[in-house]
Amino acid sequence: MRQKITGFHLDSEGHWVADLECGHRQHMRHDPPWTMRPWILTEEGRRSRLGVELECKRCDEAGRVVAEAVREALKTASLQAYEDGGLSGLCAEGRWELAVDALGTTDLLPVIRRALAPSPRGRAIETPRMILRPIRPEDASAVQRLAGEREVAAGIPHPFEDGMAEAWLASLNARAHVFALCRPDSGELMGVAGLMEAGEERPHTAELSYWLGRAHWGQGLGTEAAQALVRYGFETLGLESIHANCFSRNPGARRVLEKVGFRHMGHKPRALRHLGQDEDLELFILERRHE
Numbered sequence: 226m227r228q229k230i231t232g233f234h235l236d237s238e239g240h241w242v243a244d245l246e247c248g249h250r251q252h253m254r255h256d257p258p259w260t261m262r263p264w265i266l267t268e269e270g271r272r273s274r275l276g277v278e279l280e281c282k283r284c285d286e287a288g289r290v291v292a293e294a295v296r297e298a299l300k301t302a303s304l305q306a307y308e309d310g311g312l313s314g315l316c317a318e319g320r321w322e323l324a325v326d327a328l329g330t331t332d333l334l335p336v337i338r339r340a341l342a343p344s345p346r347g348r349a350i351e352t353p354r355m356i357l358r359p360i361r362p363e364d365a366s367a368v369q370r371l372a373g374e375r376e377v378a379a380g381i382p383h384p385f386e387d388g389m390a391e392a393w394l395a396s397l398n399a400r401a402h403v404f405a406l407c408r409p410d411s412g413e414l415m416g417v418a419g420l421m422e423a424g425e426e427r428p429h430t431a432e433l434s435y436w437l438g439r440a441h442w443g444q445g446l447g448t449e450a451a452q453a454l455v456r457y458g459f460e461t462l463g464l465e466s467i468h469a470n471c472f473s474r475n476p477g478a479r480r481v482l483e484k485v486g487f488r489h490m491g492h493k494p495r496a497l498r499h500l501g502q503d504e505d506l507e508l509f510i511l512e513r514r515h516e
């Protein structure tokens with residue numbers, strides 16, 4: 226969706242960001258020879274771009290969220306009408322007619338309002354030493370820099386080439402609850418943690434994953450992030466269980482899961498091939514406690 230530029234500001238790393246009329250933002254880098262935008266460096270150049278329209282990926286994402294909510298509401302309404310028709314003793318043809326009528330009469334406005342309303346799902350989480358905020362497209366360069374370190378590549382491609390972070394961020398859908406782990410003072414991105422909901426086949430369950438840049442290991446931050454995500458999964462998303470796995474040769478990742486209370490479920494030899502090597506996996510689960 227195209228949106229006009231209304232202003233510019235500098236981010237915490239000194240890169241220029243365009244403010245769009247929809248309230249979203251987009252990085253505008255001058256990074257020769259790859260990206261040539263010398264105009265961004267001058268006041269006059271920036272002023273000349275005010276009002277220019279850019280494609281806003283975040284608006285497109287909102288469109289996808291609305292589409293998914295509408296699809297779900299129509300599916301539920303038509304199935305319900307079909308089943309009600311069966312209970313009233315209608316023949317198959319009558320039931321189908323009811324189901325098709327329901328597609329035309331369902332009130333979609335409340336569905337769309339709900340889908341667009343700011344929800345606790347999109348809010349930041351505060352822990353004693355971190356802010357976990359929803360990850361956004363402009364985090365791509367920090368993700369590439371940190372996840373590109375060889376030691377961090379447990380399940381992450383290596384080398385982490387140009388464009389991979391952008392492609393990964395663009396691929397995240399409404400089931401992916403992915404947070405940037407940031408320092409509260411500077412906003413610096415230290416790592417990423419997320420919950421990926423399994424979807425309709427296995428409702429109310431998600432898979433946890435997390436990583437920190439090498440410089441941030443060994444201070445308890447991995448455990449702090451995993452704990453925050455677990456709380457978010459059970460309290461905000463209403464999950465019943467969270468799964469996680471780690472490479473068998475990754476004692477740090479395993480220990481994080483144990484400290485957060487995950488139960489070891491099994492060992493899967495040669496479960497996947499990563500960077501030319503067969504990897505065994507350890508499988509873990511954490512179930513919601515019903516007090």
Ligand SMILES: CC(C)(COP(=O)(O)OP(=O)(O)OC[C@H]1O[C@@H](n2cnc3c(N)ncnc32)[C@H](O)[C@@H]1OP(=O)(O)O)[C@@H](O)C(=O)NCCC(=O)NCCS
Nearest residue numbers: 377379435436437442443444445446447448476477478480
């Ligand atoms: C796994 C990872 C997130 C751990 O982060 P961290 O902030 O260093 O972990 P913590 O400081 O919270 O440590 C948690 C526990 O693991 C232990 N631990 C951490 N690294 C370890 C290692 N290499 N070997 C043995 N134990 C280790 C710590 O001692 C601590 O246990 P303790 O409190 O009983 O002493 C980090 O190492 C990482 O990003 N690794 C690469 C990506 C990855 O493996 N992700 C997980 C797969 S989803």
